[in-house]
Amino acid sequence: MPSSILLVTGALVAWFAFKYVSGLRRNIALAKSTGLPYHVVPINPIHNINQIFRFIWLPLWKLVTPKKYWEDVVTVCEHNWQFRNKFVPFAKMGENILVVSPSTLMLHTASPEVIQEIASRREDFPKPTEHYRILTMFGHNVVTVEGATWRMHRKVTSPSFNEKNSALVFRAAIDQAQGMTDYWMKTQRGGSFHSVEHDTMSLALNIISYVGFGLRLVWPGQPLSDDADSKMAKYASLEPPQGHTLTFSESIGGILEHLLPLLLTPTFILNNAPIRVLKEAKKAKENYDLYMQEFLQEKVKDVRRGEKDIGMDIMGSLVATSYQDKQDRGKAGIQMNDSEIIGNAFIMFLAGHETTANVMHFSMLELANNPAAQRRLQQDIDTILGRDSDPATWNYEEKVGAMQASMIGAVMNETLRVMPPVVEVPKKTTSTKAQTITVDGVKHTLPPNTYLGLCVTASSRNPRAWPARPSKITDAQDDLNDWVPERWFRPSLSQEEKRGADLPEEEDFGGYAGPDTSASMFRPVRGSFIPFSEGPRACLGRRIAIVEVLAALAFIFQKYSIENAVDEWASDDEVSRMNQSQRDTLYKKAIQRSRDVIASAETRITLKLHRGQHVPLRLVKRGEERFVSQFDL
Ligand code: HEM
Ligand SMILES: *[C@@H]1O[C@H](CO)[C@@H](O)[C@H](O)[C@H]1NC(C)=O
Numbered sequence: 316m317p318s319s320i321l322l323v324t325g326a327l328v329a330w331f332a333f334k335y336v337s338g339l340r341r342n343i344a345l346a347k348s349t350g351l352p353y354h355v356v357p358i359n360p361i362h363n364i365n366q367i368f369r370f371i372w373l374p375l376w377k378l379v380t381p382k383k384y385w386e387d388v389v390t391v392c393e394h395n396w397q398f399r400n401k402f403v404p405f406a407k408m409g410e411n412i413l414v415v416s417p418s419t420l421m422l423h424t425a426s427p428e429v430i431q432e433i434a435s436r437r438e439d440f441p442k443p444t445e446h447y448r449i450l451t452m453f454g455h456n457v458v459t460v461e462g463a464t465w466r467m468h469r470k471v472t473s474p475s476f477n478e479k480n481s482a483l484v485f486r487a488a489i490d491q492a493q494g495m496t497d498y499w500m501k502t503q504r505g506g507s508f509h510s511v512e513h514d515t516m517s518l519a520l521n522i523i524s525y526v527g528f529g530l531r532l533v534w535p536g537q538p539l540s541d542d543a544d545s546k547m548a549k550y551a552s553l554e555p556p557q558g559h560t561l562t563f564s565e566s567i568g569g570i571l572e573h574l575l576p577l578l579l580t581p582t583f584i585l586n587n588a589p590i591r592v593l594k595e596a597k598k599a600k601e602n603y604d605l606y607m608q609e610f611l612q613e614k615v616k617d618v619r620r621g622e623k624d625i626g627m628d629i630m631g632s633l634v635a636t637s638y639q640d641k642q643d644r645g646k647a648g649i650q651m652n653d654s655e656i657i658g659n660a661f662i663m664f665l666a667g668h669e670t671t672a673n674v675m676h677f678s679m680l681e682l683a684n685n686p687a688a689q690r691r692l693q694q695d696i697d698t699i700l701g702r703d704s705d706p707a708t709w710n711y712e713e714k715v716g717a718m719q720a721s722m723i724g725a726v727m728n729e730t731l732r733v734m735p736p737v738v739e740v741p742k743k744t745t746s747t748k749a750q751t752i753t754v755d756g757v758k759h760t761l762p763p764n765t766y767l768g769l770c771v772t773a774s775s776r777n778p779r780a781w782p783a784r785p786s787k788i789t790d791a792q793d794d795l796n797d798w799v800p801e802r803w804f805r806p807s808l809s810q811e812e813k814r815g816a817d818l819p820e821e822e823d824f825g826g827y828a829g830p831d832t833s834a835s836m837f838r839p840v841r842g843s844f845i846p847f848s849e850g851p852r853a854c855l856g857r858r859i860a861i862v863e864v865l866a867a868l869a870f871i872f873q874k875y876s877i878e879n880a881v882d883e884w885a886s887d888d889e890v891s892r893m894n895q896s897q898r899d900t901l902y903k904k905a906i907q908r909s910r911d912v913i914a915s916a917e918t919r920i921t922l923k924l925h926r927g928q929h930v931p932l933r934l935v936k937r938g939e940e941r942f943v944s945q946f947d948l
């Protein structure tokens with residue numbers, strides 16, 4: 316008996332060894348055939364299971380092989396490398412890093428030309444939908460499908476993303492920013508608050524609930540909006556409505572927080588295990604499922620009653636399209652079942668919630684760290700919108716262009732460049748067809764089933780695409796890793812080349828200087844700035860996200876300034892007795908702490924702070940600043 320176990324084990328080991336070696340040899344041969352330099356790794360680093368066990372195989376690999384085989388390529392096998400290492404691996408190994416494992420070929424690229432080519436040839440380079448299983452929990456949707464199904468989903472979902480709805484988002488973002496800042500002023504204890512991330516998430520969630528379902532959610536103490544759709548109004552209450560144990564916000568918040576346990580836990584265990592996290596997850600999911608059924612029924616009733624104007628409401632318009640008369644629908648070949656409608660509603664939450672919140676969160680942190688930029692932002696807000704104007708009167712069509720071209724847009728763009736919520740956009744070649752790409756004018760053939768990572772963090776720091784100045788905050792030679800919104804007013808590369816070396820020493824940081832500034836604004840090289848991806852599968856919510864961030868930043872900084880909290884080191888009394896140089900020293904300490912925390916951001920679905928990391932801030936009325944009004948860096 317023992318000998319037969321030994322025999323079977325021996326045979327299995329031999330079989331795995333054979334598969335391993337032959338797979339590696341085959342893939343190395345394929346890598347050679349591309350003509351690109353390649354790097355061999357022992358295991359497919361992006362496979363789920365291998366990611367979990369990375370803490371074993373990665374050190375083992377470094378232990379048993381000579382350093383020259385792993386010292387460069389090991390970086391791109393590590394967790395969070397896209398953000399932690401930024402452009403460095405590409406500076407060492409080239410803008411296209413071809414990685415070979417026994418089971419896969421992977422190409423990570425930071426080359427604007429290659430990114431542009433891959434993103435624009437949608438059918439040649441589809442999405443690896445197998446990586447998106449986690450997003451199908453409530454049904455297939457526009458993010459998780461490919462081919463003809465994707466075209467149908469995109470066709471049905473995209474009409475909601477129009478300018479009329481952008482204007483509604485603009486309004487909603489102003490109301491929400493009002494609710495949030497009032498809430499901060501009321502609750503900041505000891506003069507500071509620690510919940511920027513949580514609160515920007517609530518703000519984004521409330522807006523996306525409006526976008527997705529026509530729900531008008533409010534902040535504690537904020538009056539319910541009077542034009543709220545009466546049928547949906549009961550769901551906006553701060554108490555759970557009848558039949559529910561959580562409010563709608565709590566249920567969606569709970570789902571997003573417990574996404575992984577919900578996906579990975581078998582139903583039986585989820586329903587019975589006495590584990591707190593699982594119980595919370597189950598409660599959130601049950602509530603959410605019920606809400607979705609109820610919302611769907613409401614929308615179906617609206618459509619049956621023939622109510623045409625469904626307003627800002629993606630679910631309503633999906634229902635309208637899919638429940639219309641058979642003849643209308645048949646022609647376009649458009650039809651979604653209930654599961655797909657609910658799946659698409661969910662994906663709007665997932666895609667549009669944390670991403671947008673992160674951009675607002677990091678923008679506020681960086682503005683506190685860059686007092687001069689904060690003041691320029693406020694100058695532009697004063698010029699475009701008026702220092703004393705009532706935000707309720709801000710007109711979307713009239714103002715949005717100027718806002719986007721000003722420091723408001725520059726702050727947003729720079730946060731998207733330095734801290735993109737999505738750090739890598741995955742693509743692949745199909746399982747049946749090789750594809751050719753052009754690198755430096757030379758054609759290279761990528762075999763079928765090659766994984767392609769368009770590296771968002773690295774392309775936006777590629778020195779070939781981004782004009783740089785020496786860093787003012789580190790000893791680095793260039794400022795490409797620094798948050799410098801003023802770079803969006805530097806001359807574009809093509810202009811810079813024309814002007815040759817005689818760039819003015821003194822730069823005009825004035826920001827927005829009238830309606831026509833496009834000539835003086837920086838335009839990134841195509842493919843070098845892809846926070847929303849590029850090409851036909853680029854972000855559907857891009858316009859909404861931009862409008863939301865612009866409006867919220869404008870609201871907040873018209874009335875307030877944001878400073879790093881210093882109460883950990885000095886009381887208000889102590890600060891008031893300090894002279895200028897003592898204040899400078901103190902504030903520099905706070906900035907340094909903030910920068911260290913920001914540098915510890917990690918990507919788990921999106922790039923944000925984890926492990927309870929946060930930066931405390933203080934919201935102050937303009938004119939009552941203690942630091943950012945004079946401090947320059
Ligand atoms: C700053 C905020 C946002 C960022 C940085 C962002 C980024 C992205 C990126 C990188 C993709 C491509 C993903 C991939 O190829 O795997 C994407 C796709 C998508 N985003 Fe966004 N997004 C943001 C906000 C939003 C919002 C507010 C919504 C909706 C309300 C939204 C809806 C979508 C949808 C539906 C897709 C899939 C499009 C398709 O596959 O056809 N996003 N987004
Ligand atoms: C809805 O369509 C999907 C295909 O996207 C299918 O897998 C699912 O079973 C359908 N659900 C229902 C309830 O018909």
Ligand SMILES: *[C@@H]1O[C@H](CO)[C@@H](O)[C@H](O)[C@H]1NC(C)=O
Binds near residue numbers: 724728803804836
């Ligand atoms: C920010 O980027 C967007 C899109 O790339 C562009 O339209 C806008 O003009 C940029 N804003 C500034 C100030 O450069």
Ligand SMILES: *[C@@H]1O[C@H](CO)[C@@H](O)[C@H](O)[C@H]1NC(C)=O
Binds near residue numbers: 894895896897
């Ligand atoms: C500020 O106060 C500190 C400590 O009292 C003192 O050493 C320093 O000289 C003062 N600096 C100025 C510019 O007054």
